[in-house]
Amino acid sequence: MVKRNLLLFLLLTALMLNAQININIGSTSVGTAPISSFFSYSYVQQIYPKQEVNANAAGNITGLKFYMDPSAGIADSSNWTVYLGHTSKTAFTSGTDWIPSSQLTQVFAGAVTNNNGVVEVVFTTPFSYNNTDNLVIAAKENAPSIDINNFDEVFHVYPHFPNSTLYYKGDHAVINPSSPPGGIRADYKSAITISGLAPSPNPACPFVLYPVNNAQSVSLSPNISWYPVSGADSYKISIGTTPGGTNVVNQQTVTTNSFSPSAALNPDTNYYLKVTAVSAGAESSGCTDIAFKTIPPIPVNDACSAALLASAFPYNYTQSDAVSATNNGGFIGICPDAMNDGTWFKINGDGSQYTIKVSMPGGSTFDPQIGIYSGSCGNFTCVGTRDNGGNGTAETITITTTAGTGYYINVGEYNETVDLPESTFTITITKL
Structure with a gap:
């Protein structure tokens, strides 16, 4: 019985020692993570969501492995300090959105080496991962020199959540994690092995x-x-x-x-x-x-022949289904400033002046152009267009009408060569 218990203990110990989670270790792209090898000093924070870590249970992280080309040199980028922590963040909102050092635990300080393409960091004290929060891995490089390596970074990374990495690299001084300078966000993370955690028997849910x-x-x-x-x-x-x-x-x-x-x-x-x-x-x-x-169905006023008639003023209409406009036969080139075929409105001229304004409610970034034409569908004469502003900017144009003449108003994307979708807008027509 003693011998059986000893064998069981040794087996469990071996499993715990060999437990590891590999995340995209086959990637060969390079980036500034976990440190910069091409600048004297760097500080990098990376967020690995719980869903991506995909551990079978909470446990102690005993070390990390990072990957690089076996022939690359990091002799002048080998003085590392490594920190781990828990976070609810999935991304960094700005270049100064560092996770405070008070929320991180130092797990390693010392020299690392490239061992046939693997840089292993064995922790002095294991980090207890709760398997509830996301994992943040931070590292700073403290050596004053750089490794040339064809004038590029050397550590392997893979694309992931936008802004899931935040880094600073420079040649001035060692970075203080308590007050790091403004950094740069990246849409990638280190290919990594997390030692000590057992992976879930099922693959992670995709993001x-x-x-x-x-x-x-x-x-x-x-x-x-x-x-x-x-x-x-x-x-x-x-x-x-x-x-x-x-x-x-x-x-x-x-x-x-x-x-x-x-x-x-x-x-x-x-x-x-x-x-x-x-x-x-x-x-x-x-x-x-x-x-x-x-998307909603095609707007009822998608075509010129179905233009909505404005007969009472001021006229207000919010086009919430403009994204489904079809561009019909293509771009409207009647006026020198051509435009997308968007949605259509009409006024019957009576000799008065009318101001047509297109605005975007709710912070829409739609960039509208107003086109006004007289005549009949398929037989237009240019009256005028207006596209003075950029994304999310209202446009206004005033015309003088002739009694008995129909005026067709097109509200479309400003672009005259690419069919881009329209978005929600409000058109207001005022009789002066």
Whole structure:
């Protein structure tokens, strides 16, 4: 019995010592993480969401491994101090949005080496990871010299959440983590091995890039995309019109990290998307739905022939479905300043002056152009256009009408060569 218990203890100890989580260790892109090898001093913070760490349970992190080209040199970038911590953040909001040093625990200070492409940091004291919060890994490099390495950084990184890394690098002085200077955010993180934690038996749930949760006005043929999951060999996609539903797409398998439904979705409809990863037959568990709503139907005033008539003034109309305008036959080039074919309005001239204003409610960044034409659809004469401002800027134009003449007003994207979508706007027509 004693011998059996001893063998069991040794087995469990071996499993704990060998427990590790690998995150995108096959990546070969390079970046400024976990430190900069091409500047004298650097300080870098990286956020690894709990979902991405995908540990089987809380436990002690005993070390980290970072990856680089086996032939690259870091002799002059080898004096490291490493910190770990917990955070609720998934990204840095600005170049000064550092996680305070008071929330970090120093786990290593000393020299590191490149051992055939692996830089291993063994902690003096293990870090207790709670498997509830996101993990922040911070490192500063303290040596005053640089490693040339073809004038580039050497550590392997992979693309991930926008602004999930924040770094500062310079040649002036060692950075103080208690008051670091303003840094630069990056959309990548270190390829890494986390030692001491046992991975979940199931692959991590993918982070969906598009559409984001609760997105509105999503295309009827969306290009759904997500970040690749480390170790995944395929993915399964489900789409339904109820939470957890599969009535549109039912567990369809793909081997890339993007997917478009074979049939167009319905307009103005709420959908629920779930993406899971599959690795060696095991599938992600506990993945949440991404809710989104498709674009509204084509506006009733999409074509010139269906222009909305303004007959009582002041006239106000908010076009909330402009994103579904079709651009019809293409761009309108009647005036020297051509434009997208957006949505249409009409006034009947009576000899008075009219001011037409297009504004964007709710902080819309739509960049509108107003085009005004006399005559009839397909047989226009240019009256004038207005596109003085940029994104989110209101446009105003005043015209003098002739009694008995019809005036057609087009509100479209300013671009005259690319079919860009319109967005929500309010048109106000005032009779002077």
